[in-house]
Amino acid sequence: MSTSEMRPLPIVVVGHVDHGKSTLVGRLLHETGSLPEGQVEAVRESSRRRGMPFEWAFVLDALQAERDQGITIDTTQIRFRTERRPYVIIDAPGHKEFLKNMVTGAARAEAALLVIDAAEGVREQSRRHGYLLRLLGIPRIAVVVNKMDLVDWSAERFGEVAEAFRDYLAGLGVDPVAFVPVSAREGDNLVRHSPRMPWYQGPTVVGVLDSFEPAPRPVDRPLRMVVQDVYKFDHRRIVAGRVEAGRLRVGDEIVFSPSNKVARVASIEAWHVPEPPTDAVAGESVGITLTEPIFVERGEIVSHPERAPMETTVFRGRLFWLGARPLEVGHTYTLKLGTAEARVRVERIERVIDTEDLSGRPADRIDRHGAGEVILRADRMLALDPFDANPATGRFVLVEDYVPVGGGTVSMEGYPDQRHLITRKATNIHAVGHAVTREARIARNGHRGGVLWFTGLSGAGKSTLALALERELFRKGYQVYVLDGDNIRGGLNADLGFSPEDRAENIRRVGEVAALFADAGMIAISAFISPYRADRERARRAAGEDFHEIHIHAPLEVCEARDPKGLYRRARAGEIPDFTGITSPYEPPENPELVVPTHELSFEECLALLVDYVEKHFRR
Amino acid sequence: MTSNYLAELEAESVYVLREAFARLDRLAVLWSLGKDSNVVLWLCRKAFFGHVPFPVIHIDTGKKFPEMYAFREHYAKAWGLELIVEPAPPEDEVDPTLPPAARSAARKTLGLQRALEKHGFQGLILGIRRDEQALRAKERYFSPRSADNRWDMKDQPPEFWNQYMTDFPPGTHVRVHPLLHWTEIDIWRYTKRENIPVIDLYFARDGKRYRSLGDRDITFPVDSDAATIDEIIAELERTQVPERAGRAMDHESEDAFERLRATGYM
Numbered sequence: 001m002s003t004s005e006m007r008p009l010p011i012v013v014v015g016h017v018d019h020g021k022s023t024l025v026g027r028l029l030h031e032t033g034s035l036p037e038g039q040v041e042a043v044r045e046s047s048r049r050r051g052m053p054f055e056w057a058f059v060l061d062a063l064q065a066e067r068d069q070g071i072t073i074d075t076t077q078i079r080f081r082t083e084r085r086p087y088v089i090i091d092a093p094g095h096k097e098f099l100k101n102m103v104t105g106a107a108r109a110e111a112a113l114l115v116i117d118a119a120e121g122v123r124e125q126s127r128r129h130g131y132l133l134r135l136l137g138i139p140r141i142a143v144v145v146n147k148m149d150l151v152d153w154s155a156e157r158f159g160e161v162a163e164a165f166r167d168y169l170a171g172l173g174v175d176p177v178a179f180v181p182v183s184a185r186e187g188d189n190l191v192r193h194s195p196r197m198p199w200y201q202g203p204t205v206v207g208v209l210d211s212f213e214p215a216p217r218p219v220d221r222p223l224r225m226v227v228q229d230v231y232k233f234d235h236r237r238i239v240a241g242r243v244e245a246g247r248l249r250v251g252d253e254i255v256f257s258p259s260n261k262v263a264r265v266a267s268i269e270a271w272h273v274p275e276p277p278t279d280a281v282a283g284e285s286v287g288i289t290l291t292e293p294i295f296v297e298r299g300e301i302v303s304h305p306e307r308a309p310m311e312t313t314v315f316r317g318r319l320f321w322l323g324a325r326p327l328e329v330g331h332t333y334t335l336k337l338g339t340a341e342a343r344v345r346v347e348r349i350e351r352v353i354d355t356e357d358l359s360g361r362p363a364d365r366i367d368r369h370g371a372g373e374v375i376l377r378a379d380r381m382l383a384l385d386p387f388d389a390n391p392a393t394g395r396f397v398l399v400e401d402y403v404p405v406g407g408g409t410v411s412m413e414g415y416p417d418q419r420h421l422i423t424r425k426a427t428n429i430h431a432v433g434h435a436v437t438r439e440a441r442i443a444r445n446g447h448r449g450g451v452l453w454f455t456g457l458s459g460a461g462k463s464t465l466a467l468a469l470e471r472e473l474f475r476k477g478y479q480v481y482v483l484d485g486d487n488i489r490g491g492l493n494a495d496l497g498f499s500p501e502d503r504a505e506n507i508r509r510v511g512e513v514a515a516l517f518a519d520a521g522m523i524a525i526s527a528f529i530s531p532y533r534a535d536r537e538r539a540r541r542a543a544g545e546d547f548h549e550i551h552i553h554a555p556l557e558v559c560e561a562r563d564p565k566g567l568y569r570r571a572r573a574g575e576i577p578d579f580t581g582i583t584s585p586y587e588p589p590e591n592p593e594l595v596v597p598t599h600e601l602s603f604e605e606c607l608a609l610l611v612d613y614v615e616k617h618f619r620r
Numbered sequence: 621m622t623s624n625y626l627a628e629l630e631a632e633s634v635y636v637l638r639e640a641f642a643r644l645d646r647l648a649v650l651w652s653l654g655k656d657s658n659v660v661l662w663l664c665r666k667a668f669f670g671h672v673p674f675p676v677i678h679i680d681t682g683k684k685f686p687e688m689y690a691f692r693e694h695y696a697k698a699w700g701l702e703l704i705v706e707p708a709p710p711e712d713e714v715d716p717t718l719p720p721a722a723r724s725a726a727r728k729t730l731g732l733q734r735a736l737e738k739h740g741f742q743g744l745i746l747g748i749r750r751d752e753q754a755l756r757a758k759e760r761y762f763s764p765r766s767a768d769n770r771w772d773m774k775d776q777p778p779e780f781w782n783q784y785m786t787d788f789p790p791g792t793h794v795r796v797h798p799l800l801h802w803t804e805i806d807i808w809r810y811t812k813r814e815n816i817p818v819i820d821l822y823f824a825r826d827g828k829r830y831r832s833l834g835d836r837d838i839t840f841p842v843d844s845d846a847a848t849i850d851e852i853i854a855e856l857e858r859t860q861v862p863e864r865a866g867r868a869m870d871h872e873s874e875d876a877f878e879r880l881r882a883t884g885y886m
Contacts, residue, residue: 006625007624007625007628078757079751079803100777100778101776101778103778103780104760104776104778104779104780107780107781108780136780228635228638228639228642229638229641229642231668231669233668233669233670233671233673234669234671236669238669240638240667241638242631242635269669270666270669271665271666271669271670272665272666272670272814283628283631284627284631285630285631285632285634285635285638285667287669298642322778334787336783339639339642395781397780397781397783399787402785402787402788402789403777403785404777404778404779404780404783404785407778407780407781407783
């Protein structure tokens with residue numbers, strides 16, 4: 001098999017402006033005999049006419065605009081081959097202004113060469129590009145220390161530059177394959193070892209490239225097929241899309257997320273093939289027909305039921321920002337994830353990353369070319385994966401005014417899977433009508449039943465107020481009962497831990513039990529942190545109009561200063577994982593029926609507020 | 621390995637075509653009758669299971685080779701295409717400051733622009749490739765054009781992770797490039813694998829063949845003995861002569877192609 005029959009390995013060349021990326025590519029093409037006949041001569045001639053010294057970079061710069069400014073303004077694609085295999089080199093611009101073009105080029109690459117000027121050393125874009133390569137998920141990176149001719153081929157200088165950058169990349173969790181000292185202009189250490197740097201024993205640039213293995217297709221990950229469209233060109237109804245991960249077979253039972261519809265694959269359709277396919281793997285664009293005529297749409301993700309993607313309305317994104325206007329809290333953007341689209345609001349910016357030293361700091365905006373971690377809330381249910389679990393369905397793009405302005409990866413740390421919220425497991429159960437009517441219970445008790453759902457941070461005062469309110473209402477003749485961790489966790493929910501999923505399930509059960517109390521004519525007071533809005537919304541649905549969400553509110557600093565049980569101290573010390581407000585989010589209610597600000601009112605005032613509320617809403 | 625690589629190219633193009641069809645109203649595909657646009661039509665039929673579910677436009681300069689017209693009539697019928705033929709305007713209507721051959725090529729651009737306006741197409745699929753020409757290397761899969769048909773090469777939207785710019789302000793349109801990642805040799809290998817018909821002018825006769833087909837008066841054959849696809853592939857593996865060497869307009873002045881592209885040439 002000749003090398004031209006192999007798939008070219010896409011490589012991106014990045015680095016600070018003027019550190020010699022284009023020169024490296026131009027010379028590499030020349031050294032490997034990959035330039036068309038006459039190209040170098042034509043450029044030499046053109047340079048002579050312009051009265052400029054010849055540069056290897058000119059070989060690539062086809063544009064007048066580029067030559068005039070002396071910078072690559074967009075990615076260029078160059079093919080060349082070594083004895084081992086063919087390559088596509090993506091030469092990405094190093095100037096900060098053109099970061100979106102650098103991202104466009106780099107995102108296609110399977111490996112990267114990061115070029116650093118030996119004389120200038122590590123600069124702003126060297127670091128930023130290193131950071132972006134990591135965020136884009138480029139698995140293999142080699143560092144090329146260029147312009148060794150300007151530092152007298154000094155082993156010492158090479159060591160300094162390499163060491164400084166190695167430390168920075170280590171902070172990102174990136175371990176470069178190699179550091180290669182070269183002079184791109186002179187051609188040293190590109191293909192052959194340079195006699196001028198006998199102290200360097202490592203691989204040449206081509207040697208490093210040839211050592212890269214192409215990224216394997218993710219056929220071993222759980223099946224993910226993104227639905228692009230549903231066609232009805234003829235008698236067939238074909239669900240079209242691409243298998244992003246795993247393997248799909250005729251006969252498989254599949255689930256569409258987030259609609260959660262289930263069907264079986266009847267056939268895999270294809271036009272002009274020797275025989276109809278019976279399976280399809282990651283990377284293939286396919287069309288399938290289903291055994292059941294279910295309604296599914298573009299944007300859904302097909303998976304096997306037992307290894308389905310997560311479903312959520314909120315997630316944490318680690319993103320880079322390319323928009324001219326900064327990303328700000330409260331702004332909404334169009335999210336594109338796979339083929340799905342949704343409106344998302346920036347609920348919080350957790351931190352902005354300083355790419356100089358990788359430190360994070362809180363902020364209310366992320367400026368152009370910045371990076372950070374944000375909480376995004378969607379206007380509808382999304383199906384997705386954490387990036388580490390399944391990259392293709394774990395990354396997203398944000399669009400503002402028609403233009404893509406940012407991209408990022410999904411983290412679900414601290415957020416539960418909401419799939420069970422919309423998946424009704426039991427469909428054969430019918431509500432049993434009661435012989436005792438609701439009106440009769442109200443007449444007997446002298447008040448309506450209902451749920452007082454307290455929510456708030458640990459230390460806000462939920463339990464204390466719940467118990468005091470219970471005592472006060474009981475004294476006034478109410479049928480009232482407090483549901484809290486002590487009487488729920490010990491029995492009903494003894495099987496649950498504190499992972500995001502278990503906490504969600506804990507709240508789900510409390511919501512159902514509280515609704516039963518309300519239906520029985522009693523007032524149930526629940527006193528759980530219940531940090532997730534979606535969980536509380538579900539409790540509200542269980543109890544219907546008898547549900548009253550009450551925000552027992554105090555700011556985090558106040559709660560942490562109170563710290564009645566010493567939990568915040570332990571959480572800060574890392575002893576309690578997933579602690580609300582510290583390592584896991586608290587989503588305050590948007591429209592609670594009542595807010596009780598315990599940091600502004602005295603205990604008695606808070607209690608009076610609650611009692612008045614109950615008297616007004618529950619007395620018949 | 622060969623078939624895997626071609627399958628990957630095909631899968632990527634099919635994905636792009638389906639995105640265009642799902643996201644753009646009033647879509648059309650440009651058919652120049654050359655090897656690349658034949659592959660584009662073939663990929664459409666792959667993507668849409670035997671159908672080309674949008675109009676196919678041929679901008680007719682009236683100066684194509686007779687073989688090309690015969691090919692057009694035959695396959696438009698055989699492939700069930702919804703063919704729209706639009707005549708290119710006469711040469712005296714185009715920018716007179718362009719060099720002669722470029723002026724001739726610019727007729728196609730103007731004809732295309734008028735066809736877009738006439739039919740109100742929002743998206744146009746074209747078979748250009750990054751490896752053909754340095755400027756085309758900078759293209760996007762989804763490449764927005766302004767209301768006056770201009771390509772702003774210096775301010776293109778970012779494009780990554782298969783997310784394309786698919787929403788546009790009113791009045792603008794988008795060029796869709798499903799073959800962007802293919803090379804000339806890929807086109808021939810795929811044409812062979814799929815047995816896609818091509819015009820005979822590509823094959824050598826009397827020591828000459830066309831590598832790229834344009835208007836009769838500005839396209840020239842290259843020296844070649846390659847009379848079959850296999851021989852063409854073997855020739856391309858050896859040659860270092862660029863594909864568009866026979867296209868006069870690319871070589872008249874250094875910036876002719878850039879000027880053509882900025883104003884809407886494909």
